[in-house]
Amino acid sequence: xxxxxGANPEVLDVIVDRWSPRSFVESAVPQADLDLIFEAAGWAPxxxxxxxxxxxxxxxxxxxxxxxxxxxxxxxxDWAKDASVxxxxxxxxxxxxxxxxxxxxxxxxxxxxxxxxLAALQATAMGYYAHAMSGVKFELAKRxxxxxxxxxxxxxFVIGILGPKEKLSEVLQQREKPSGRKPVSDFAWxxxxx
Numbered sequence: 001x002x003x004x005x006g007a008n009p010e011v012l013d014v015i016v017d018r019w020s021p022r023s024f025v026e027s028a029v030p031q032a033d034l035d036l037i038f039e040a041a042g043w044a045p046x047x048x049x050x051x052x053x054x055x056x057x058x059x060x061x062x063x064x065x066x067x068x069x070x071x072x073x074x075x076x077x078d079w080a081k082d083a084s085v086x087x088x089x090x091x092x093x094x095x096x097x098x099x100x101x102x103x104x105x106x107x108x109x110x111x112x113x114x115x116x117x118l119a120a121l122q123a124t125a126m127g128y129y130a131h132a133m134s135g136v137k138f139e140l141a142k143r144x145x146x147x148x149x150x151x152x153x154x155x156x157f158v159i160g161i162l163g164p165k166e167k168l169s170e171v172l173q174q175r176e177k178p179s180g181r182k183p184v185s186d187f188a189w190x191x192x193x194x
Contacts, residue, residue: 005180018124019178020131022079023167024160028060029084033126037159040122046111052092053115056145060084071144072156073135079168080133083158088141089116090151102150112154123159132157 007016038055046052058064060083068086069077080086091112094102105111120130133156142153165176 005178007181014121014125018120019129021129021162021176022131022172023163023165023176024079024082024084024129024158025163026060026082027084027161029128029159031059033128034059034085034159037119037122037126037128041115041119044111044114044118046114047105047107048095050092050095050105051111051115052095052105052108053112054090054092054151055087055119056090057085057087067144071137071141072133073137076133076135076156079172080131080158082163082167083131083160084128085159086156087119087159088136088145088156089154090145090147091154092150093152094150108152109154116155116157120157127161128159129162130157130159 034057041053041055042051044051044053058068065086068088069081071088072080072086089112091105091108093105093108095105096102116132120132123130136153136156138153141147141156145153147153165173168176
C-alpha cells in the first residue's frame with residue numbers, strides 16, 4: 001500500500017495505490033487474470049455505448065513478444081522487456097451504427113482512456129502494476145499491427161509484478177516511486193478556463 005501523501009482519505013485506496021513502475025519481475029500473467037483486467041476495462045463508459053477501445057497484446061515469451069517490444073521507443077523497450085504483458089490501445093474513430101452507417105466519434109480517445117484506467121485499477125486490485133506509455137513508434141506500429149485507417153493507435157501499456165528498483169539504471173532508480181499529484185485547485189475551476 002502506498003503512503004497516501006496528503007490524499008483525501010475518502011479517495012479509494014485502489015486509486016491512490018495505482019502508480020507506474022518501470023521495474024518488473026520477469027514472470028507470467030495468467031490469461032485468466034489478463035481476461036479479467038480486460039473485462040474491467042470493458043466496463044468503461046463511452047459515448048452512445050459504442051465501446052471504441054481495442055486491445056492488442058502479447059505475453060512475455062509468446063510469438064508476438066519481441067515484435068511488440070520493437071514497436072516501443074528504445075527508452076521504453078529497455079525497461080518494458082521485463083514486464084509480463086505488453087498491450088497496445090487502439091480506438092475506433094467512428095461511431096458505427098446497426099444500419100452499417102458510421103459518423104465521426106469525437107470522444108473515441110477519451111473513451112479508450114477511460115478503458116485503460118479501469119484496466120490499470122483492476123490490475124492494481126489484483127496485485128499487478130501497469131505502466132502506460134506514449135513512447136511508441138506509432139507509424140511503424142500501425143503498419144506492423146495492421147491497424148486500419150479508421151482506428152487510432154492511442155498508447156501502449158505493460159502489466160506485471162513489481163520488481164526491485166535496483167534492476168534499473170541509477171537515474172531510473174531515483175524515479176521508481178509513486179509521483180505526487182497537483183492540488184485540485186490547479187486543475188478544476190468553477191466557470192471559465194483560467
